[in-house]
Amino acid sequence: MLTRLYEHKQISLREYQEALAEEVPANRRVWPFLAPHFCLEIKKRYSQESQVITTIDLDLQVLIEALVAAEIEKLESKGITNAAVIVIDNHRHELLAAVGSADFFNVRHQGQVNGYLAPRSPGSTLKPFVYALGMERGLITPKHYLEDVPVLYGGYSPENYDRAYSGLVSAEGALQRSLNVPAVNLLADLGGEALHELLRKAGFTTITPVNHYGLSMVLGGCEVNLLELTALYSSLACGGRYYSPKTRMVPGTAPPKTLFSPGVAYVITQILTEVLRPDLPACWEFSSLPKVAWKTGTSYGHKDAWSIGYNPRYTVGVWVGNFSGAGRPELIGAETAAPLLFDIFNKLNQHSAVQWFKQPSTVKQREVCALSGQKPGPHCPTLVTDYYLADCSPDTECAFHQTYLVDPETGYRLPPHYYSSSKALTEMVYVQYPPRIASWLEKNGRPIDKLPPLLRDWQRLRPGRVPVIHSPSPDYVYQLRPGAPREYQKICLEAAAGNDVHKLYWFIDGEFLGSAAPGERLFYLPEPGVHRVVCQDDQGRSAEVKMVISE
Ligand SMILES: [Zn+2]
Known part of the structure; x- marks a missing residue:
């Protein structure tokens, strides 16, 4: 062939000799097969165009495809067969890497499924956004207390991962330990819709327009995909502004959507950056970890392990699991997905030194009560430093550390502002817990301050915390089971009260039913209809709920 070309003067002698010297390939060369899931997506989206220059x-x-393949090789013996990874450039808002599975050609483990677009349960990975919303709406600062006690939401009772409760936790502690109950309480305080609205605003395609998820959404009771979730985390690295990540090189960026203020994004980032986090595997060397703000997640039934992290330059999302949906006990975010996340950050940081986020001018620091996290009052014994936002953080004074007056002669408590010219009164400091926390602490054998009885003449209507009725729930219709005796269908009455309360009195439709201590249960023989349930404490303060019983 070459000789004929030379003889017909189609190539020069030099070209002929050079061509002869070149080795003839023994096999057909393998076509480059790179970023297969991503290329398929691009081909689908831009099918009319002959050439697309992507951001990959x-x-x-x-590098990441190799890391994913190596990691899954290690995990395969545990029945864990796939992973997906997304890397976003936070400055240019571009998708830099998109790995959809461990091995595109592995038919047995469905390697062609695109893992970064597959809808999966997010586990705890949405929690930081509920805390960000809580901060934005002025409900919390990092040290502000949250309740971590059993609570019932119309038949739904969230539990912590370890089924234990702490009573009282700081917001940052609750987020770092990924506690379920405080996160659900916070979402309930935000109005339940808040997280759904946020995900809709960030363009989550897996979330239905109507919010039928309820409060369990914050615990992973919905579906997300890795690409959209990683883009949402990227907003925390971009001062609270959400950018849809670009996939091809075109000029300009779509205008961002503001999800949070820069101050909120900064404070949440500081919380997620705490390196000594209890969910870190014990075997890790902390000193060698790159500085990353991060969160893990594990879905119900150990089907999905997530780990998403960011620094000012990059946001990385990792999902590990099985496309068959099979759960494995080892599928835990912190143990299975986090090592890959940190491997990737170690590689990324080799390329560029990272300067950490700058504190926005709206973020300030102040001293707060170490127990309540609220602005210190005159009787708070211990103070700690806390971040706050100049424009939207709670400004209330500590409601926990209170004083009362005692008549040293009789031992009776005196009403606040009582004045006596004839004798010296003793002022005592005590901790007044919110009702639910007080009754939980007491039930669990933790000592709480009990106030001495009030001077008899003053035991009338008093200001202060009213009881909190836990049961019955006003959001619930109590359906009687036909045929079953009513005795077996009694409805529980239970309320929490402040720790100045010893007894609660229960009334149904104005009739006295009985008395019980705070946290103690009474039972009501159900009568169909709509009833008015009143719970009055021994100080005269009362709460009421509607109870609906249907046959
Ligand atoms: Zn205090």
Whole structure:
């Protein structure tokens, strides 16, 4: 062939000799097969165009594909067969790497499924956004207390991962320990819709327009995909502004959507950056970890392990699981997905030194009560430093550390502002817990301050905390089971009260039913109809709920 070309003067002698010297390939060369899931997506989306220049960083993509394959090889013996990874450039808002599975050609483990677009339960990975909303709406600061006690929401009772409760936790502690109950309480305080609205605003395609998820959404009771979830985390690295990540090189960026203020994004980032987090595997060397703000998640039934992290430059999302949906006990975010996340950050940080986020001018620090996290009152014994936002943080004074007056002669408590010219009164400091926390602490054998009885003449209507009725729930219709005796269908009455309360009195439709201590249960023989349930404490303060019983 070459000789004929030379003889017909189609190539020069030099070209002929050079061509002869070149080795003839023994096999057909393998076509480059890079970023297969991503390329398929691009081909689908831009099918009319002959050439698309994408944002994928090929070196990084190849590197991460290799890391994913190596990690899954290690995990395969445990029945864990796939992983997906997304890397976003926070400055340019571009998708730099997108790995959809461990091995595209592995038919047995459905390697062609695109893991970064597959809708999965997010586990705890949405929690930081509920805390961000709580901060934005002025409900919390990092040290502000949250209740971590059993609570019932119309038949739904969230539990913590370890089924234990702490009574009282700081917001940052609750987020770092990924506690379920405080997160659900916070979402309930936000109005339940808040997280759904946020995900809709960030364009989550897996979330239905109507919010039928309820409060369990914050615990992973919905579906997300890794790409959209990682983009949402990227907003925390971009001062609270959400950008839909670009996938091809076109000029300009779509205008961002503001999800949070820069101050809120900064404070949440500081909380997620705490390195000594209890959910870190014990075997890790903390000193060698790159500085990353991060959160893990594990879905119900151990089907999905998530780990998402960011620094000012990159946001990385990792999902590990099985496309068959099979759960494995080892599928835990902190143990299965986090090592891959940190491997990737270690590689990324080799390329560029990272300067950490700058504190926005709206973020300030102040001293707060160590127990309540609220602005210190005159009787708070211990103070700690806390971040707050100049424009939207709670400003109330500590409601926990209170004083009362005692008549040293009789031992009776005196009403606040009582004045006597004839004798010296003793002022005592005590801790007044919110009702639910007080009754939980007491039930669990933790000592709480009990107030001495009030001077008899003053035991009338008093200001202060009213009882909190836990049961019956006003959001619930108590359906009687036909045929079953009413005795077996009694409805529980239970309320919490402040720790100045010893007894609660229960009334149904104005009739006295009985008395019980705070946290103690009474039972009501159900009568169909709508009833008015009143709970009055021994100080005269009362609460009421509607109880609906249907046949
Ligand atoms: Zn205090």
